[in-house]
Amino acid sequence: MxxxxxxxxxxxxxxxxxxxxxxxxxxxxxxxxxxxxxxxxxxxxxxxxxxxxxxxxxxxxxxxxxxxxxxxxxxxxxxxxxxxxxxxxxxxxxxxxxxxxxxxxxxxxxxxxxxxxxxxxxxEWGAYLGHEQLKVCISSYERPNPKSTAIEAKVSGNYVNSILATTEAKNKGFDEALLLDMNQNIAEGPGANIFIEKNGRLYTPPPGHILPGITRATIIELCQILDIELIEKHLTVKDIKHADSAFFCGTASEIAGIASVDEYTFPVKWVDSLGATLQRTYKCLVLEKQNYEVII
CATH class of the missing domain: 3.30.470.10 (Aminotransferase class 4, branched-chain amino acid transferase, N-terminal domain)
Incomplete structure (x- = not known):
């Protein structure tokens, strides 16, 4: 490019x-x-x-x-x-x-x-992760230990970790990676935060081992507006492989639906997921078309 x-x-x-x-x-x-x-x-x-x-x-x-x-x-x-x-x-x-x-x-x-x-x-840059649902793999690379670097700072050097993870994923035939933290909990994507849906609720990892994204904060605000129950908690690989759906979010990627993680395919169709609702709502927000009732 x-x-x-x-x-x-x-x-x-x-x-x-x-x-x-x-x-x-x-x-x-x-x-x-x-x-x-x-x-x-x-x-x-x-x-x-x-x-x-x-x-x-x-x-x-x-x-x-x-x-x-x-x-x-x-x-x-x-x-x-x-x-x-x-x-x-x-x-x-x-x-x-x-x-x-x-x-x-x-x-x-x-x-x-x-x-x-x-x-x-x-x-000019389109959707960073494209418009199709993503095939994601659990990366062999972990997010840096918060005691080794300023994990909440957007530091250039930290993104070598992201390059390694994304490159590994693509070499394996996946679209993107999902990294764990030092405790083997779900952390985030190489350049995006993650949310998972289970039984009508959304879950996302808490701050501490992640970059607390501005888009992530926006999604949390929108969940409050749309009366979507959101829980911040540590999530395991087992949690995501028993989830109904999932999505990445970030400034570059906006909201990108995830089709599968490793061998596990999410059972809820993206169009029927909470992520899809938030995707439409987010697009209305950034385009200053804030009529939420029309899009739910």
Whole structure:
């Protein structure tokens, strides 16, 4: 996939520059050690114009991620929001995926960086996991121990774990992986949180061993609005292989239905599942068509 062309503009340390004209320092601490934090944000074309979904929450999490790994964050969030809308305008983007990245200056030592930069870019990107229900496998890779890294921070280096898990799954003929935590409980997908349905209730792993996603929080809010019972609890492989249905959720993937886990196929048709109801509701929410009674 081509993410930019000769006309693409990005935001870099207070200025808009042509992406093709920018450079990265090969001695950067972020490049060598994965010491960077980032966000994934989506913009949608709505009847009210281009809207960036939960943009403030994303930039607040970006700031929190930087703080958790001792990276200086010296930008005003409201200004970053303003510049992000300007970035979309300059690139003539209405439906877009937005990637802010905070990275460090050259530093080959293993101490926290003292000088950081920010880059924001955007491109058109469809549903990250596609539109079909997914065949998922339990990964042989585990999510990192929370005592080994800042698990709640969206740190670039943490995603090597995700790359390994997804690559393994695809090499085995699956669409995506599902990772366990150090206690062999269900954690999350390589880039998405998971919910399972059983007997008319939804279940999802609690914070602690997962990235507490903004889309995950939105699903929890929607469950309250739609009077869907939601329980946060530790889930085992046995739990998911006795579930009625399941889905991933995340900014990139939005809501993606899961057809099967390993050899187990979920018995409830996706169209009849709570996940499908939430998928329709979520789409109405991001497009600012918030008439929930019509879609249930």
């Amino acid at each position: 081509q993410y930019f062309n000769s006309n693409t503009v990005l935001y870099l340390n207070g200025k808009f520059e042509k992406a093709a004209d920018t450079t990265a320092d090969i001695y950067g601490q972020s490049l060598h050690y994965g010491y960077a934090v980032f966000e994934g944000i989506r913009a949608y074309s709505t009847h009210n114009g281009t809207r960036i979904f939960k943009v403030k929450e994303h930039y607040e999490r970006l700031k929190r991620s930087a703080e958790l790994v001792n990276m200086p964050f010296h930008w005003n969030i409201n200004d970053l929001i303003k510049q992000t809308y300007k970035l979309l305008e300059l690139n003539n983007l209405k439906n877009a995926y937005i990637r802010p990245l905070i990275y460090c200056a050259p530093n080959m030592s293993l101490v926290a960086g003292t000088k950081t930069s920010i880059m924001i870019c955007a491109w």
